[in-house]
Amino acid sequence: MNTxxxxxxxxxxxxxxxxxxxxxxxxxxxxxxxxxxxxxxxxPAFEAxxxxxxxxxxxxDEGTLRSRVTTDITTKGGQFDVMTIGMYEAPIWGExxxxxxxxxxxxxxxxxxxxxxRNGLSHDGTLYAAPFYGESSMIMYRKDLLDAAGMxxxxxxxxxxxxxxxxxxxxxxxxxxGICLRGKPGWGDNMAFLSTMANSFGAxxxxxxxxxxxxxxxxxxxxxxxxxxxxxxxxxGSSGNSFNEILALINEGKCGMWIDxxxxxxxxxxxxxxxxxxxxxxxxxxxxxxTRGANWLWAWALAVPxxxxxxxxxxxxxxxxxxxxxxxxxxxTNGWGAVPTGTRQSTYDNPNFTDAAVFAEAELKAILSADxxxxxxxxxxxxxxxxxxxxxxxxxxxxxxxxxxxxxxxDITVEEALEAAQEAADREMRKAGYY
Numbered sequence: 001m002n003t004x005x006x007x008x009x010x011x012x013x014x015x016x017x018x019x020x021x022x023x024x025x026x027x028x029x030x031x032x033x034x035x036x037x038x039x040x041x042x043x044p045a046f047e048a049x050x051x052x053x054x055x056x057x058x059x060x061d062e063g064t065l066r067s068r069v070t071t072d073i074t075t076k077g078g079q080f081d082v083m084t085i086g087m088y089e090a091p092i093w094g095e096x097x098x099x100x101x102x103x104x105x106x107x108x109x110x111x112x113x114x115x116x117x118r119n120g121l122s123h124d125g126t127l128y129a130a131p132f133y134g135e136s137s138m139i140m141y142r143k144d145l146l147d148a149a150g151m152x153x154x155x156x157x158x159x160x161x162x163x164x165x166x167x168x169x170x171x172x173x174x175x176x177x178g179i180c181l182r183g184k185p186g187w188g189d190n191m192a193f194l195s196t197m198a199n200s201f202g203a204x205x206x207x208x209x210x211x212x213x214x215x216x217x218x219x220x221x222x223x224x225x226x227x228x229x230x231x232x233x234x235x236x237g238s239s240g241n242s243f244n245e246i247l248a249l250i251n252e253g254k255c256g257m258w259i260d261x262x263x264x265x266x267x268x269x270x271x272x273x274x275x276x277x278x279x280x281x282x283x284x285x286x287x288x289x290x291t292r293g294a295n296w297l298w299a300w301a302l303a304v305p306x307x308x309x310x311x312x313x314x315x316x317x318x319x320x321x322x323x324x325x326x327x328x329x330x331x332x333t334n335g336w337g338a339v340p341t342g343t344r345q346s347t348y349d350n351p352n353f354t355d356a357a358v359f360a361e362a363e364l365k366a367i368l369s370a371d372x373x374x375x376x377x378x379x380x381x382x383x384x385x386x387x388x389x390x391x392x393x394x395x396x397x398x399x400x401x402x403x404x405x406x407x408x409x410x411d412i413t414v415e416e417a418l419e420a421a422q423e424a425a426d427r428e429m430r431k432a433g434y435y
Contacts, residue, residue, distance in 0.1 A: 252275060
């Protein structure tokens, strides 16, 4: 965990929780992704514009962040004044009264937010979290290696084509692996990717009567394909890899392909960060029997937990950090190719951004193509692409993710993993009274 102003943070996170926080102090929980790290660096600009307000940061990996903020808000722990959450939590927690409704000035221009992001962070038309960056998923690949193999990468290629490309690009003697994919367990980690892959194979989390469908042939086909693909053409230790681990590998030139969050495009195409920035290209996500649900939809967003004593200053911070002006501040500091994306139409209308960001067209196409209301080949009762927007999903997705990691690591078979996953999901749904 990285923190700023550790002394103040220690006080804020003391036994008494939020009651220990001083007026004007904000404690913000966020994920340790590059754009969030940059937000921390630029925070003095917010503090200078808001005298008397200081910001303390708690920066965590994805899995730990989700666990910490969920525990804090369900127990009313009051440790945080601003939380980084996503499209899964925002509408559910907003409906339960766990989040403050967000109300911004006219200058903020709520209508400029991409409808997919605004809708996904709202409940009954009320915005409960503001998108800091939005994303879908797509293929990021080394065009030089694919050219050398005499192959091309179309949009929405078949998974068979991905396998052939991975085989052609793998050069283990020189530490180059054809494909890198998430393997670390978590409902928003390996299961974010695996859900979209399974969707494209015709799978779904639940049938129309809410019975889990993890024991289906489609899930079996998808997970076996995933395990074989990574075991044959992925790097060692894939079962422990998440976003940041794979980002480091691809920037070091060790991955031929990576299918993951579109937000990664700004990092892998940045020559200051990536050794292969000049040969990275982009394509829409693979499909097996359908493109429906083949790429996810997500936003890392900022929200104010209900009951904080710092609600007014917390909303001020969120308005600043998700505004057009903040995007311009990042552009002035680091260039237009480095701004947080996927949130505002004005970003994609700005020629300064589209000229600097080689990934802009592919990213926006992926975001606009994701449909949370219609994400599976067969009818499903839930909303969501890589998750089902029900309170029980977090526990189910976490349990299933652990089984998938075990299968990838070779500790159990895919069939054993899916059987255990089906049992865990069935148990949770019965306990919740779905049937």
